[in-house]
Amino acid sequence: MKWDVCVIGSGAGAGPVIYALSKAGYSVLVLEKGPWYRTADFAKDELVAVRRSVYTSSLIEEPQVLEWEEDGRWTSASTFDTGDDFWNGNCVGGSSNFMSGYFLRFKPIDFRLLSTYGEIAGANIVDWPISYEDLEPYYTRIEHLVGISGRVVSHRYAEPRSTPQYPYPPLRENIVSGYIDKACAELGYEVIPTPRAILSKKVGERDSCYYSGYCGSYGCNSDAKGSSRVAFIHPALATGHCAVLPNAKVYALETDGRHRVKRAWYYDVHGAKQYVEARVFVVAAQAVETCRLLLMSRNDEFPNGLANNNGQVGKNLIFSAGGTGGALFYLDEWPDEIAQQIRQPGYFINRTVQHFYEIEDPETGKRIKGGSIDFLFEHNNATTRAIHRKWTDEGSLRTGRAFKEDLKAYFTNRRQLKFEVFVDWLPHDNCFVGLSETVRDKWGDPVAKIRIGHHPHDVEVAEVLVERAKEILRQMGLREVYGSVSTFPPSNLQAGGCRFGSDPKTSVLDPSCRAHEVDNLYVTDGSFLPNAGSVPLTWTIYANALRVAEIIKKRL
Amino acid sequence: MRGLRATGEKVSLWWTINRRRFLRLSVLAGMASWLGVWTSCKRERSVLSEREIALARSCFLYLFPPGDGPSAEDIRCVEHFQNILGDPRYDPDIKAHYLHGLRRADEQFRAMHGQSIDALSVEVAEKFWNRIKEQSWGERWLSSMLNVVIEALLLDEIYGVNPDGVGWSWLGHLPGQPRPNVHNRYPRILERKQEHHFIQSLDQL
Numbered sequence: 001m002k003w004d005v006c007v008i009g010s011g012a013g014a015g016p017v018i019y020a021l022s023k024a025g026y027s028v029l030v031l032e033k034g035p036w037y038r039t040a041d042f043a044k045d046e047l048v049a050v051r052r053s054v055y056t057s058s059l060i061e062e063p064q065v066l067e068w069e070e071d072g073r074w075t076s077a078s079t080f081d082t083g084d085d086f087w088n089g090n091c092v093g094g095s096s097n098f099m100s101g102y103f104l105r106f107k108p109i110d111f112r113l114l115s116t117y118g119e120i121a122g123a124n125i126v127d128w129p130i131s132y133e134d135l136e137p138y139y140t141r142i143e144h145l146v147g148i149s150g151r152v153v154s155h156r157y158a159e160p161r162s163t164p165q166y167p168y169p170p171l172r173e174n175i176v177s178g179y180i181d182k183a184c185a186e187l188g189y190e191v192i193p194t195p196r197a198i199l200s201k202k203v204g205e206r207d208s209c210y211y212s213g214y215c216g217s218y219g220c221n222s223d224a225k226g227s228s229r230v231a232f233i234h235p236a237l238a239t240g241h242c243a244v245l246p247n248a249k250v251y252a253l254e255t256d257g258r259h260r261v262k263r264a265w266y267y268d269v270h271g272a273k274q275y276v277e278a279r280v281f282v283v284a285a286q287a288v289e290t291c292r293l294l295l296m297s298r299n300d301e302f303p304n305g306l307a308n309n310n311g312q313v314g315k316n317l318i319f320s321a322g323g324t325g326g327a328l329f330y331l332d333e334w335p336d337e338i339a340q341q342i343r344q345p346g347y348f349i350n351r352t353v354q355h356f357y358e359i360e361d362p363e364t365g366k367r368i369k370g371g372s373i374d375f376l377f378e379h380n381n382a383t384t385r386a387i388h389r390k391w392t393d394e395g396s397l398r399t400g401r402a403f404k405e406d407l408k409a410y411f412t413n414r415r416q417l418k419f420e421v422f423v424d425w426l427p428h429d430n431c432f433v434g435l436s437e438t439v440r441d442k443w444g445d446p447v448a449k450i451r452i453g454h455h456p457h458d459v460e461v462a463e464v465l466v467e468r469a470k471e472i473l474r475q476m477g478l479r480e481v482y483g484s485v486s487t488f489p490p491s492n493l494q495a496g497g498c499r500f501g502s503d504p505k506t507s508v509l510d511p512s513c514r515a516h517e518v519d520n521l522y523v524t525d526g527s528f529l530p531n532a533g534s535v536p537l538t539w540t541i542y543a544n545a546l547r548v549a550e551i552i553k554k555r556l
Numbered sequence: 557m558r559g560l561r562a563t564g565e566k567v568s569l570w571w572t573i574n575r576r577r578f579l580r581l582s583v584l585a586g587m588a589s590w591l592g593v594w595t596s597c598k599r600e601r602s603v604l605s606e607r608e609i610a611l612a613r614s615c616f617l618y619l620f621p622p623g624d625g626p627s628a629e630d631i632r633c634v635e636h637f638q639n640i641l642g643d644p645r646y647d648p649d650i651k652a653h654y655l656h657g658l659r660r661a662d663e664q665f666r667a668m669h670g671q672s673i674d675a676l677s678v679e680v681a682e683k684f685w686n687r688i689k690e691q692s693w694g695e696r697w698l699s700s701m702l703n704v705v706i707e708a709l710l711l712d713e714i715y716g717v718n719p720d721g722v723g724w725s726w727l728g729h730l731p732g733q734p735r736p737n738v739h740n741r742y743p744r745i746l747e748r749k750q751e752h753h754f755i756q757s758l759d760q761l
Contacts, residue, residue: 034749035748035749035750035751036748036751036755036761037745037748038761040739040740041739041740041745041748042740043732043734043735043736043737043740043741044731044732044733044734044735045712045735045736045740045741045742046710046711046712047707047711047712047715047736047742048736048740048741048742048745051707051711052645052646052742054742054745054746060647091748210733212732212733213730213732214732218732221733221734234758237755237756237757237758238758240756240757242756243754243755243756244754244755244756245752245753245754245755246748246751246752246755247749247750247751247752248752268752269749269750269751269752270752343728345730380730380732382710382724382727382729382731383706383707383710383711386706386709386710387703387706390699390702390706391699396695397689397695397698397699397702399618399619399685399689399698399702400618400619400620400621400682401621401623401624403619403620403702404620404621404623404624404625405624407727408624408625408726408727411727411728411729412727412728
């Protein structure tokens with residue numbers, strides 16, 4: 001059988017394509033490396049989700065190689081050796097099953113960083129080949145398809161919208177959200193309610209959020225979270241035009257000698273090599289693995305890897321990152337009634353500060369791109385919280401009564417409010433994906449080698465935002481305020497590597513996210529992004545995938 | 557900056573690169589019988605001797621003694637430790653690290669006391685474990701053993717630990733809902749990784 005469309009991967013970049021093309025009546029086959037976990041499979045089980053990492057690939061079977069700079073030299077090591085897990089969700093729906101669902105749009109200036117702020121030495125900044133206005137209708141459609149809850153408020157960096165409000169009312173909030181509002185008002189900083197891809201009321205077969213307090217790293221048991229699996233693949237299956245093959249690892253795309261993909265080759269669950277044929281192929285395996293698949297698909301037409309005759313595949317890998325920090329509520333310092341509300345585990349903080357989306361360069365005084373600060377409680381994971389209490393500030397191991405006393409005090413009398421800073425991870429020549437020459441996975445294929453260099457400009461910007469976040473926590477009267485810039489990228493917020501653009505010399509994909517060099521190959525995960533904005537990426541990935549689906553629909 | 561994570565946890569470059577090498581070499585350095593330990597961890601079951609069980613029990617009670625809340629005995633640390641060692645999916649290098657530390661501690665115990673650890677008073681046993689903790693290998697190994705304690709204290713009782721949620725109650729922790737059941741608990745949930753057929757309808761799920 002020859003399918004109309006073969007989609008490789010089933011996460012955020014795949015779901016809208018699967019949905020839109022199935023709804024349009026085209027036959028769509030989805031090849032997913034991981035298994036299909038049903039909604040009922042998703043218990044709030046710390047052993048499964050965190051301690052045994054069941055939802056991600058095994059570092060023994062599928063290591064990756066990370067390469068980083070230390071004291072002026074590049075050092076690399078297998079994640080099997082280091083224990084640094086760079087995998088995300090490995091299952092139908094991908095890591096969107098395990099996202100927290102902080103949904104913020106990119107802003108118009110994110111589409112034209114170069115023309116707005118100019119060049120930065122050592123960075124490969126480009127403007128996008130499309131504008132915010134091109135993507136806006138898809139952002140809006142995603143709000144309804146995914147189910148975004150929140151409240152639109154006016155602020156200096158509010159994006160233009162074609163509708164006045166989100167389709168669903170805000171989720172319930174902890175009393176602490178009001179304290180953040182008050183502190184920001186006192187400081188003169190604008191703060192906005194964070195929209196979430198979580199239903200605040202029942203819609204069709206999907207139930208409302210039930211405020212269990214375990215979103216990030218856990219699958220949702222009520223289908224309130226707008227994962228690709230629930231929001232797009234379930235309705236795609238209902239059309240009768242879609243089929244999903246789980247536990248099918250695609251390892252090569254074969255071309256026909258005329259710059260068209262003919263077959264996708266995959267390993268079945270027994271390790272046997274199989275193939276499927278389709279008219280159009282869509283790759284959405286998340287940035288690193290998408291690049292790896294293209295680089296592995298070498299042949300006479302593409303000796304450097306599929307769509308890589310210009311040597312751009314894997315280049316300009318980016319992340320959405322910046323830093324983190326937090327502070328403590330000592331509950332015995334608050335009236336009992338208030339302390340009980342602060343302790344309430346399931347209600348959300350849902351506060352974002354975008355007041356510093358542009359900032360003043362500390363050295364030149366010029367306006368430069370800043371970023372966002374997101375506030376959230378420390379995750380409810382009890383084992384993780386306890387493990388963080390093992391070591392004293394001086395670096396010695398707590399044991400016995402000292403450990404028990406500290407643990408009890410931390411769990412019963414403290415609650416940590418944290419913040420995350422998102423700034424640009426500028427594209428540059430020392431952040432890219434290649435193939436390892438030495439490390440192979442359980443199938444015998446070379447694993448991804450990921451150089452994770454950062455641009456010093458990002459650190460300078462992140463430092464400004466971290467300080468502002470700490471200032472807000474201090475204004476709230478919290479204790480033990482801390483914060484730091486991090487240049488270790490978060491694996492769940494990866495993008496780039498196949499960026500889109502009009503020039504094949506500096507981009508892999510054309511403005512429609514079709515490979516410049518391959519007529520029937522599209523890439524719809526975060527790989528297309530030339531820069532990662534200063535917000536979590538998922539909404540933009542969803543919206544762009546829906547845009548590309550419309551383009552594919554027209555050609556079929 | 558590679559050594560400074562978002563968590564604020566400091567990690568040395570040496571440790572970053574050599575974590576697994578350390579796990580293996582630390583086992584090699586202490587025992588001629590390393591190969592036996594490591595290969596036994598590759599097998600499905602790793603059974604502790606009675607002496608090792610007694611030593612592990614003493615270690616867990618040192619890490620998590622009775623008084624103000626449940627003790628290591630109350631949360632079934634030894635049983636959980638045996639489950640980990642018997643889990644064929646658990647990283648064999650980490651299992652070897654656990655076992656090696658236990659046997660290295662036993663060697664030192666034999667040299668110092670030459671009797672069953674059960675015969676020692678709580679105070680003498682505590683002194684012994686404090687001496688283990690003063691050694692760099694010992695502190696790192698005890699840190700790993702404390703992970704076993706934390707799991708026994710705070711995981712769901714479906715795993716044979718934290719009976720009646722005694723750890724959660726003590727710390728005022730509300731577990732997420734729903735809790736795991738016999739169909740989706742580990743390792744049963746791993747059966748999903750063996751399913752391989754075309755799914756074309758929600759009714760097939």
